[in-house]
Structures are given as structure tokens and as C-alpha cells.
Amino acid sequence: MIDITDRVRNKELRSRIVTAEEAAAFIKPGMSIGTSGFTPSGYPKAVPLALAERMKKEPFKINLWTGASVGPELDGALADAHGIAFRMPYQTDKSVRNGINSGEIDYCDLHLSASAQMARYGYMQKHKIDVAIVEAAAITEDGNLIPTTSLGNAASYVQTADVVIVEVNTSQPLELEGMHDVYVPLDPPYRLPIPVVRPDTRIGTPFIPCDPAKIKFVVATDIPDKTRPLAPVDDIAKAMSQHFIDFLDVEVKEGRMPQNLLPLQSGVGNVANAVISGFVHSKYEHLTVYTEVIQDGMFDMFDAGKLDFASGTSLTPSPDGQKRFYANINEYRKKIMLRPQEISNNPEVVRRLGVIAMNTAIEADIYGNINSTHIMGTKMMNGIGGSGDFARNGYLTVFFTQSTAKNDAISSIVPMCAHVDHGHQDVDVIVTEQGLADLRGVCPRERAKLVINNCANPKYRPLLLDYYERALKETKNAHTPHILKEALSFHERFVETGTMEKK
DSSP states (O other): OOOOTTTBOOGGGGGGEEOHHHHHTTOOTTOEEEEOOSSSSSOOOHHHHHHHHHHHHSOOOEEEEOSSOOOIIIIIHHHHTTOEEEEESOOOOHHHHHHHHHTSSEEOOOOHHHHHHHHHHTTTGGGOOOEEEEEESEEOTTSOEEOOSBOTTHHHHHHHOSEEEEEEETTSOGGGTTOBOBOOOOOTTSOOOOOOOSTTOOOSBSSBOOOGGGEEEEEEEOOOOOOOOOOOOOHHHHHHHHHHHHHHHHHHHTTSSOTTOSOEEEOSSHHHHHHHHGGGGSSOOSEEEEOSEEOHHHHHHHHTTOEEEEEESEEOOOHHHHHHHHHTHHHHTTTEEEOOHHHHTOHHHHHHHTOEEEEEOSEEETTSOEEOSEETTTEEOSOOTTHHHHHHHOSEEEEEOOSEETTTTEESEESSOSSOSBOGGGOOEEEETTEEEEOTTOOHHHHHHHHHHHHSOTTTHHHHHHHHHHHHHHTTSOSSOOOHHHHTHHHHHHHHHSSOSOO
């Protein structure tokens, strides 16, 4: 067994060190489990793997709450064992996605800032959290938990659960201690204003408060985070980034943005990382970040001297980015703070700080509505994540998408989104590699022309213009011109022929 004696500083808790199998044996069918983890960072690994092996021998299911997506040792292992009955609030695992779309797994997709308080409020009585499984770098003398590479909802799950199981992971460096700022708001009617006034404001503790009496088991592990590689920054991503930076240049010139901009927020994934990387070669300096995930592009900005400070809830680097972070952790730790997602995504804080919200879309329609979650309107992809938290409340809200998908067989700009996660009222700017549409203060008919002419791929632009002009004529210049029987024909056309080109 891995020796974690020096990391379990509370001597009484050392007597509760057990194997992953012993801890997993405590989990009962139908229990609701809340875990640490936000993206494949800081999530428990050994106990879920042991639980999945047990489920293969004696089939049963549990309900699973996390911070957001997690790694394959948790989501993937339990889904492959057919052990998840209910899942929330966000996921990216293929096996989980297949389970959701086949009806095997019930999935509750919701704004990430709301998920912790739902647990505390008791709204989810059917799935009240029985056990919290949390990864920690160490346990303090008082029994408090030192988180690892994410915070997510771990603090609220520890507070809410009846029992806590702690995985002490020796692959996570002790230098992470002190990087966290754990603050759990009081619930109404006792809630106070959250006193974050800048991205670097510290308002909480560097540990997750935990009553040692709650800790049932401590498990040793050395399984590292299963980080995901990021795609190279290609010409399409560079074009999107440049369109947006050119737009910001105008905003600064017109006095709508300070010289060092406002705090940046960027969603997770290849496009988001590529867009943020574009700031490395921009003229902007002394930037700050108030976001969910801290990815490679932000390390690039640190190293280039462009970024002063980043506040998030998770470190989400690529494998190479992870190595870079660990190799320079003593420098990066001075400039990074990890908070609970309830704070990193808090709508009031986001609005007050004036965050520039940058997220990605599956598709956008000509009137500025955004689909972030569903393929062809019915199949769940990942979930809304934190994009709604930031989109509704950002000083400036921007959505990025490549103009086409499936090797140009699908237009990402469509007459009507098959599913809407972000209404046009929450969308200021849409960016593709083709260009940028500034939709602020513009009526629907003008929005349609801007989106089609600036953002649509030339291959599909004539088709979209044809639809819009006929809709305008048929509805006699209605406020939002649509021919409903044709509005979703783009999607039907792809189902029938495999392309959105006109038959």
C-alpha cells in the first residue's frame, strides 16, 4: 500500500486508512454519490474503479453528482459497468453520453453555478447525497481537506453528505496547498454578498472544511489526472481569434473597454483554448482571468508576460501543459487561484466584475440563438456547463463556432436552432472563421443579415439568404421572419442525404 502517513496529518484519521475495495464496499445500491472533480482534474479514481469492478460482479446502480465532467476512472468506469442510474450536472464521457441518449441514464443538465446549492437546499430529495468521495493532496491536523487540481462542488458535497471518503493522491504535488480559496455561501435568507472585487481577491480558506467525524475512510492512490490532448491551433482557430481581437481593438478605441480589457472567461476545449492563445500575440498586457477552467493558452499568456492573474475552479491542461505546470508550479501558484464553481461561475460576481464571456456553440441560427448541447435537437452532447452562467451575466458575451462541421457537410449557421440554450437576448457577438457579427442593439431582421453575411460559410450563404428572403416575403416583414415548415429543413436534409446542400 502507498504510504500516505505524512499526508494524513490528523493522527486519528490514520487508523481509517483502508483499501479502495474496502471503501467501495460501503457504497449501497441506490445511493447518491457526490464527488470532487471538474473536467478530468481532481476527481477520485481508486474508489470508483473498485466500485465499478464490484458492479460487474453484483450489478447495481448509484446516482452520481460531480462538479462537471470527470475522467475515465470515474464516469467511464461506472458507465461501462452500467452502474449509473442518474447523472448531473455535466459530462463529456462517450459511454455516459451513450447511456443518456439510449435512456439508460437519467441526466439533469443545469447551470453549473446552481448545482451545489441544489444539493444544499434539499431540492433533490430523491437523490440526496449520501456519500462524498473527494480527492485530496493532504488532510490537515484538524481533518480539513487540501484539494488538488480542481474544486468544483467538493466543498458543498462534503458539507451536505452524511459520510465522506477521502482519496489522498500522492501523484498530486503538495505545492498545490495554498492555491485554493474555499468559500461556501450561506443559504437564503442568511446569504451575504460575495466579497470578490477583483479576480485575485481571497475570501475563504485554503482547505475544504470537514468534520473529522464525517470521514469514514481514507484511501491511498497515486493515479494521475487523465488529461486530454488539445488540438494544434490551426488556421481556422487563428482566424476566429484574430477577428475577435480586431473587434476588441475597436472597443478599446471607442472607450467601451479599458486598455487592459476586462476579466476574461473562456470555456473548455480546443476552440476556447485556441482563442485565448491568440492574446499571446496581441498588444494587450496586464490581463486578468475570471473563469472556470485554466488551460494551456493561459499558461502561454503567463509565460509571455501578458496575464497577471487567473481565477478558476479547475486546472485543465493538456498532458504537455500538465508537465509544464508541475515543472513551474512555484511560479504559477503565485498567479492562480482555484475556487468552488459556485463562486467562479457566480452570476452576480460575473456581472459586477464585467467579465468578457467567450464560449463555443454547436450551432447558431440567423437570429442569434445558440445551441450548446444537442445534436439535431435530440441527442445530448455534453451539457450547458457554465456557458449560461457567463452568457447571461457577462459584460460582453461572445460565442465561437467553425462555420461548418462534418467536413463541410453541415452548416453551423442555420435558419433555426434545433435546440436553444442561449436566447438571442444573451448573445452579443458571434464569431466564425468567416468573420464576426456584432448583434448588440440590433433587431432580428438586421441580425439575420449580419450573421449570414459575416459568419456563414460561402457554401451555405446563398441557401440561408434564400430562406431569409422568402421568409421575409411570406411573413410580410414580420419581426422574426420564419417559414416554420422549412425552418428545420437544414437538419432534415442532413438526416436524409448526409449533407445540408440543396437537393
